Each structure stands twice: as structure tokens, then as C-alpha cells.
Amino acid sequence: MTPTPPSSTASLASKSTPSISASDAVLHIESATSIAAPCQDVWDVLIDTSTWPSWNTFVPRVTIREQPGSDSQSTPDALSPKLQMGTKMTFHVHMDPSSDSEQDVGLVVTEFEPPSANPPKPGRIIWASDLTAKGSMPAFLLTAERVHEVEEFDVQGEDGQTKRVTEVRNWEAQVGYLVI
Template identity: 45%
Template sequence: MTTLTDPNNATRATPNIPVEKAILHIGSSTFISASPQEVWAALTNTSTWPSWNNFVPRVTINSQPTPDPSPSTSAPDPTPTPAASTSTPTPQSTDATLSPILQKGTKFTLHVCMDSTSTKPQPSTDIHALISECSAPDAETGQGGRIVWTADTEAPGAMPPSLLHPERVHEFTAVEGGTVVRNWEAQNGWLAYVVRWMYQAKLQGYFEMWVADLKKFVEGSNTASA
């Protein structure tokens, strides 16, 4: 069994926020019994998110740099193993001209469910984001994958970075028997103090749920197709 060092990624910086400068830093990690390409495909294909992502069950793609990115491998079929969710389902964007695949330059809105355990309908918290880095894992060279998103400062109603500047990183590393997935976020700005005070513990739990949900979805899809 793979033993994860630094499972909360406390020593890992984001591209523009050093660890020692972060006002808020949270993270999570897991081992998934699947190739990096399979895990990458599930995470970057946002059409699968309603089937596994209880924290962000819906995404709206606002713009893409190209109309039809080609992922390195197909995402698992979201139909066979839908994840249980107590939140009210909301349909995906019906704009068929925009690919659901995240790539460098994608602008998208994460419709965050801040209380995934509630049985009552609840409004989502919308976060406008931009993919600033996107490097798919390479099976031939063994190079891992990495995707980074940050706040879309050009979105309507976006906060200036001086108030809140978040950066989030996912990394995928091939290990014996599968993939180590690491997921962490750093925040700066005056409002980051408020987020840390009010939501740090809850967000840490949701980050751990994020990778657990991804693991369950990818491994469940592989079992169903075996």
C-alpha cells in the first residue's frame, strides 16, 4: 500500500503564492488504483462532475481557447456509478459549442455546494476561475500531470486580487499500482483572513471529500468496465 508523505501538502506552494506567504493553505491527497491518464480524464472532463463531485456538483464553462480539445484518454462513463448526493441536481450548461474539457485558458464557474450533507435545497456559491496551467500526464515518458486554476479577475463581479486571490493545484504522479493525486489551494488578500477564520476546517473536510469522491468514481468505473 502506498504511504503518502505530507498528505495535506502543507509544504507545497502554488505558482504565485509561496507557502510562507499564504494566509490560508489547505490540501488533500489520495492513492487511486488507476493510471494517471484515467484520473486526469475524469477530473478535466467536467461533464462527469455531477456523478462524483459532491463539493462542486456543477460547472459552467464560460469560454474556451479552442472549441474541441482532445483529452489524452476518455473520461470514465459517468452513467454506471453515480455518486450519491443530497443536494438538488441542477442541469449542466446546454451550450453544446463549448467543450466540457478543462484546458489552459478555460474560463469556468464552479457552483460550490457548501453543505453537501443537507437534505434541503440550497443556493450554490459561484466561483469564477481560469485555468492558468494544464499539462496532461504522459504515459510514454512517465511525466505526471498538473493543472492549476486561479480566480478569473475579468468575470462579472470578480473581486480584485487585493481582496481575495486563490490558486489551486492538482498533481498526478504515477506510482506502482496506480496514481497519487495531490490537491491544494493557497489564498491571499484581506478576505482570506475571513475565509480562514470562518471556513478553514470545513474547507479542509471538503478537500478530503473531493479526492475521496474522485477515487471512488474512477475505481468504480474501472470495476464496472472490467
């Protein structure tokens, strides 16, 4: 039997994140898409925030505030743009694509598992609200956690040929009084 990606994101809406159960989430956001590229290539682009301006209109800019093992005196420009376990970052979010205004959101990578071809294993990265970030809100007002998974599948094309695609799945759960 050949695995195929899910045909909809309906199953993601019921998924919990590690810290927020689906039943406790006030807001749940999810999406999934298939990309005609190897899983490792998709993963490499996802974790390299310097590539985001070319594909991510919602978060086109990320400031890495701290990388594990880096000198505490390092400036953001001197830090690697690649996400890893423990990376502390600020997303400069464009809530309204027609506006130039940004909303800064402090986050930290809480789980980092690169994909593996042998044995086959999906990649998974999770980031969550960084309550230590300057300007962060107290947890009772707003806490968010987002899960990204990348996994390669064989799918049958319209021409009947089997091809490899990478499915990118993500879901976010939010809790707190300020969740809209």
C-alpha cells in the first residue's frame, strides 16, 4: 500500500500541541499543502529564516535573538538564521498583507526533529510563546504553540505515474483572554 497525504486538514483541527490540548484551545489554526520537492529540501527552507522573505508573506522577517551555544554578547546579525532547538526569535508578523505595519511576536523553538530518510521519519519543529521575550504578554492573556511537520509521500499523478511529494502540515493552538 502506498501512503498518500491526507486530502484535507480536518484531522489537524482536533490535534493538540504538546502544551495545549485541543479541547482547551480557544483558537485553533491549521493548514496542509503538498510540495513537489524532497522532504530535506523543504525542511532546509523551513528552518532557514533568511529564506522566508521569498515565500512567507505573513512572517517575511525574523530576528534571531538567541541561539543555543552562542556568545550572550552576539548581535542578532551575527547569529545564524537557522532554527534549532532552543532558538529564541521575534517574528515580525504582517497581520494585514495590504499594510506595512508589523506586530512583533517573541517565540522559542521547543522541539526540533529533522526528517530522516532511513528509517523514514517526518521532520517536526515546534515553537511557542517566549514569555521571557521583551514585551511578551503574560501567559494567562495569550499563549500560542505551533507544530510543523514535513513528510515525504508517494502519490499517483494524473498521468498515472508515481511521484514523491512532501506534505507540510501545521497547526497552532492558542489560549488566554486575548485570543480572538
